Amino acid sequence: MNKTTHLLLTTLLGMTLASTALAGKTRNVVLIISDGLRPEEMFTGVEEDLLNEKNGGNWTSEKELRARYWDPDPKVRRMLLFPFIWNTIATKGQLLGNAQLGSQAQVANGLAFSYPGYNEMSSGMPDPRINSNEFGPNPNQTVFEWLSHQPGFAGKVEIFGTWNTFHDIFNESRSHLPIRAGVNLVDATDHSPRGQLLEELYKTTTLLEDKDPPDSFLTVSVLDHLKTHRPRVMFVGYGDTDSWAHQGRYDLVVDTAHHFDAAVAALWNRMQSIPEYKDKTTFILTADHGRGHGLVEWKEHGVEESGSENIWIAIIGPDTPPLGERQNVASVTQSQLAATIAALLGEDYRKAEPRAAAPLLDVLAAP
Numbered sequence: 554m555n556k557t558t559h560l561l562l563t564t565l566l567g568m569t570l571a572s573t574a575l576a577g578k579t580r581n582v583v584l585i586i587s588d589g590l591r592p593e594e595m596f597t598g599v600e601e602d603l604l605n606e607k608n609g610g611n612w613t614s615e616k617e618l619r620a621r622y623w624d625p626d627p628k629v630r631r632m633l634l635f636p637f638i639w640n641t642i643a644t645k646g647q648l649l650g651n652a653q654l655g656s657q658a659q660v661a662n663g664l665a666f667s668y669p670g671y672n673e674m675s676s677g678m679p680d681p682r683i684n685s686n687e688f689g690p691n692p693n694q695t696v697f698e699w700l701s702h703q704p705g706f707a708g709k710v711e712i713f714g715t716w717n718t719f720h721d722i723f724n725e726s727r728s729h730l731p732i733r734a735g736v737n738l739v740d741a742t743d744h745s746p747r748g749q750l751l752e753e754l755y756k757t758t759t760l761l762e763d764k765d766p767p768d769s770f771l772t773v774s775v776l777d778h779l780k781t782h783r784p785r786v787m788f789v790g791y792g793d794t795d796s797w798a799h800q801g802r803y804d805l806v807v808d809t810a811h812h813f814d815a816a817v818a819a820l821w822n823r824m825q826s827i828p829e830y831k832d833k834t835t836f837i838l839t840a841d842h843g844r845g846h847g848l849v850e851w852k853e854h855g856v857e858e859s860g861s862e863n864i865w866i867a868i869i870g871p872d873t874p875p876l877g878e879r880q881n882v883a884s885v886t887q888s889q890l891a892a893t894i895a896a897l898l899g900e901d902y903r904k905a906e907p908r909a910a911a912p913l914l915d916v917l918a919a920p
């Protein structure tokens with residue numbers, strides 16, 4: 554072996570080691586959002602002051618809400634609200650964002666509403682140009698679009714969500730990503746009895762903003778899709794937690810949050826029953842923004858409502874050490890999620906987009 558060959562081999566070996574160090578065991582990643590679900594509820598369960606008609610609205614009586622979700626101990630309370638997240642993710646994975654324990658997770662976009670948040674988490678950086686939910690097609694490439702062009706990912710990256718605006722956020726006409734969101738969430742080409750029933754229900758359901766079906770349509774659509782497809786990367790965006798909060802309906806926010814937890818459990822359990830996904834799949838759960846505090850500001854979010862910048866991140870998968878609820882750990886931002894998704898799959902998103910924030914893997918690995 555001459556010197557040049559030796560150097561070449563050493564370099565190649567170094568590159569292989571570097572990329573396998575990142576690759577780990579994860580072959581598939583699912584990013585799941587509960588829009589505007591606050592860290593308050595995630596880490597301390599339901600807020601007592603909002604469980605009544607005056608501050609939170611009620612179809613469900615305060616007595617019944619308390620029977621479902623109340624306990625004086627916040628650790629029990631949060632488990633009543635999110636049994637899968639606190640029984641399974643918190644024991645086999647990690648949660649970031651409990652500021653009271655010295656773990657901070659925030660949005661970096663300074664606006665704390667939806668489009669800026671979804672752009673930040675999926676492109677890897679905030680973009681001050683995106684200052685409205687009606688911004689239109691996203692000028693930024695997202696990690697989903699980028700991954701779909703990497704070897705092994707063609708046709709394997711898919712977007713699902715209740716919010717029709719995801720067609721813009723993931724720039725459908727440029728990215729050519731398969732996007733099933735809002736008006737086309739339900740698969741109109743499925744003519745099976747089940748598909749026809751779902752279509753019938755969709756057509757006869759009152760849609761939010763005339764375009765967005767309720768969360769339940771999303772869970773069924775994704776689970777059905779997995780019967781015939783094996784995406785390696787999925788975005789799954791739930792919207793009802795934000796919608797009910799804007800309506801001032803805390804009783805429905807907490808029921809919806811509870812349903813979100815069950816939907817994540819159903820998706821996790823289904824995917825763990827499929828060989829291509831079992832023990833090779835990482836779930837990342839988060840919110841696009843937080844909300845305000847107190848008896849009124851919890852309903853809204855943005856620059857006016859302080860606290861809206863705070864989010865939470867939950868992660869479970871074969872490359873995430875089971876460190877549970879993290880304490881006294883480095884502060885993280887939503888913008889780190891894009892590179893994290895790529896790094897878990899052994900891909901370096903920052904090589905293509907150097908402005909993207911660093912992946913979270915160091916934080917997740919640190920005891």
Ligand SMILES: [Zn+2]
Pocket residue numbers: 589667795796799854
């Ligand atoms: Zn909102």
